[in-house]
Amino acid sequence: MAVMSFLTVSLLFALGLFTVLSRRNVFKTVIGLTLMESAVLLLLISWAYIPGGSAPILPLQGKGVDPLPHAFTLTAIVIGACDIALAFAFIMKLNRFERSVNVDDFRRLKG
């Protein structure tokens, strides 16, 4: 089961990387970043799971799963959402200046 999770995490991260590297639309770049973030979240949560474990709510039935990665993941989700919102704000501002959402058109800072 762990192998299945790791395979999915690797593929998801690679898919995000591929999107960031190859697509020219800035919205697609944001999608790629989101996918990479999701892969990391999935890795942390599947890492925390113990076969037969129960949710970390007291009183525990049997042994509980690892609660520490859950806390990290929760933090990461909220911060990731804020990052994506900031990225959207940048896109809106860039679109206002350049009338484009194509990465190749943003050349003003290029030497």
Add this chain to the structure above:
Amino acid sequence: MSEPLLAFLYFFILLTAVVAVLLDDLLSSFISLSVTGVLMATVFALFRAPDVALTQAIINSGLVTSLFLVAYSQTQRTPSPAGECRECPFWLRWPGAALVSSLFAAVLFRGLYVLSGDRIPGSTSAHYLSQTLEETGALNVVAAILLDYRAFDTLGETTVIFTAVFGISLLLSGGKYVHSGHGLSFIVKRGMALLTPFILLYAASILFLGHLTPGGGFQGGSVFATVAILICVVYGTNFEAARISPKSKETFEAGGAMLFVFIGLLGIAWGGGFLANLSGPFPAGTPGSLFSGGNMLLLNLAVGMKVGAGLSSIFYTMIKILELEDDSWPS
């Protein structure tokens, strides 16, 4: 946990992710990404992480998609670029990226595979699981970690949210307010008016029972932000700005941060240390009752105020730009 179900969900996660990447239509690809988010939330619930599942469902697949819709409708008159680089040689267009990312996937999988094996929680996690009730009085271990053991991290996290709100307001500032939509039809408005108290009740129950059940300040605050967003969409932006003014959102956000720091300083004043809980001035209470877990109820309230006000003002700042006339936004 049944493995066929997990394999099924993983398959659809990868499928929707591929669809989100390959589709040319941005709207469809973001809806597909939102489906990926919901499936991920299901997987988190299967992995016995209810707090994370709740957060993922509310924030990542709900709020982020709504923010995308705003950004997309601002740029929809802009021609969408072709998928790949036009001037590059062929191998740079997609084969290069595909090669790099598949090599990366292979290395990543190999590394993770070596690490796989029987998982035993580390001594820190075992301590959290066995001592939470005694040391904090809370029942939800994740909330205890976030608001007691590692509360200082949570303060830092709320600072990150503040920075994001600050950056977005700075980027999208200016412009005179020109016109606002009149909202949706009468039936939708009445329906929203009937639903609002129940959504608020749901948000409050998630927020205030965060130390007992899955949930807490982040999730509850996000549902509060959802109410503001729904009012914005259903009744029009001007109505929302008149009822919940941007100034009062700012006040709420600052108030949340002040409350958090004030609770932390109370611990110092008591001789315990910054954000001291039971060793500070706060009683443990009866386990399982609303007033238990020391300062966790108040900290949840502070985080909820911060997150709710922050996310709703992000949405308001972004949607305000849509309704400006083209020339009135200074660039």
